[in-house]
Amino acid sequence: MIIILLAVALLVGGLIGTVGVGGILLIPALSGLGGLTTHAAMATSLFSFIFTGLLGTWLYCKHGSIHWGITIPVCIGGLVGGYPGALANAIAPAWILNLILGCIIIFAGIYALFPAKGGTITYRPGDGRQRLQLLLIGATVGFGSGLTGVGGPVLSVPLMVILGFTPLTSIATSQVIQITAATSGSISNFANGFVDLHMAFLVTAAELVGVVAGARLAHSVSSGVLKKMVSVVCIIVGAFIFVRALLQA
Numbered sequence: 001m002i003i004i005l006l007a008v009a010l011l012v013g014g015l016i017g018t019v020g021v022g023g024i025l026l027i028p029a030l031s032g033l034g035g036l037t038t039h040a041a042m043a044t045s046l047f048s049f050i051f052t053g054l055l056g057t058w059l060y061c062k063h064g065s066i067h068w069g070i071t072i073p074v075c076i077g078g079l080v081g082g083y084p085g086a087l088a089n090a091i092a093p094a095w096i097l098n099l100i101l102g103c104i105i106i107f108a109g110i111y112a113l114f115p116a117k118g119g120t121i122t123y124r125p126g127d128g129r130q131r132l133q134l135l136l137i138g139a140t141v142g143f144g145s146g147l148t149g150v151g152g153p154v155l156s157v158p159l160m161v162i163l164g165f166t167p168l169t170s171i172a173t174s175q176v177i178q179i180t181a182a183t184s185g186s187i188s189n190f191a192n193g194f195v196d197l198h199m200a201f202l203v204t205a206a207e208l209v210g211v212v213a214g215a216r217l218a219h220s221v222s223s224g225v226l227k228k229m230v231s232v233v234c235i236i237v238g239a240f241i242f243v244r245a246l247l248q249a
Contacts, residue, residue: 005033006206013207016052017214017231018058019167020153020174021237023049026203028244034199043194047186048204052211053178059215065172070165073131074173075180077138078145078152082184085143095248101144102152102242108158110235113227117163137163138177145181152177158234167226171218 009027015022023045030041061065141155153174160170189195218226 001033001200005029006202008033009203009206013052013210014214014217015233016049016153016175016178016207017056017211017216018171018218019214019233020157020171021230021233023052023120023178024154024237024241026207027248030199030203034196034203036196039192039194042195043186043189044196044200045190046182046189047195047200048207049178049182050186051204052207055208055211056175056215057179059212060172060175063215063219065219066176067169067172068083069125070134070169071173071176072140073134074160075176077135077140077176078142078156078180079138079184080135081139081142082145082181086120088143095245098241098245098248102238102240102245104144104153104233105238105241107238108162109231109238111162113231117165119194132220133163137213142176142181142214145161148167152181154237157230161227161230163241167217167223167230169228171226 012022012029015025026043026045026048027038030036030044031038034041038042041131041187057066137156137159141152141159144155145152156177157170157174160173162169165173186195221229
């Protein structure tokens with residue numbers, strides 16, 4: 001079972017490094033193969049994303065792919081939106097929220113398959129309207145993450161791609177969002193004793209290997225191919241979340 005779990009963690013790391021999306025797949029693996037409770041699986045998975053985010057950020061920085069003018073406003077917006085999202089989560093049933101989330105991600109994946117109208121967005125220093133747009137993207141991602149309990153990249157990558165940002169820029173931004181989202185959530189999880197450090201060490205080691213391979217792949221394929229990869233992974237992950245929510249209903 002542990003070998004299969006490590007293989008899943010390796011795949012998850014590869015998806016994070018390549019398209020930013022895929023971390024949600026680790027939770028059922030930790031629960032079904034690692035014997036963790038749902039809360040412990042979520043907490044342990046989230047904790048591991050601090051390190052995949054740090055490594056991913058460093059690798060994408062080496063390639064000069066992270067546009068900090070884009071990334072910083074998105075991360076600030078995410079921090080602002082996360083708290084009200086968590087408050088809303090306490091009111092609505094989790095399975096309904098995940099059904100909605102699954103539909104949104106599937107739609108975003110399908111939409112991103114089509115060519116963007118009007119070309120792609122480029123960063124414009126000093127453009128207040130674009131800075132506001134980035135803050136709103138981050139706030140939406142933060143609210144959705146707090147509302148549903150999933151990591152930021154699941155929402156940020158498809159959202160930024162369909163709004164016209166290049167796939168590589170969107171994925172690079174998602175590496176940084178992982179750090180902020182995972183760190184804030186892990187503080188609470190450690191206080192509640194949900195993180196299994198032994199299991200976290202095992203899956204994180206496998207994930208980091210996958211991130212290195214994934215980041216290399218992301219920088220070696222064309223933008224068109226990368227966009228299609230993002231779309232397909234979003235559709236698969238969205239369907240996974242949707243079906244899992246139905247089973248939990």
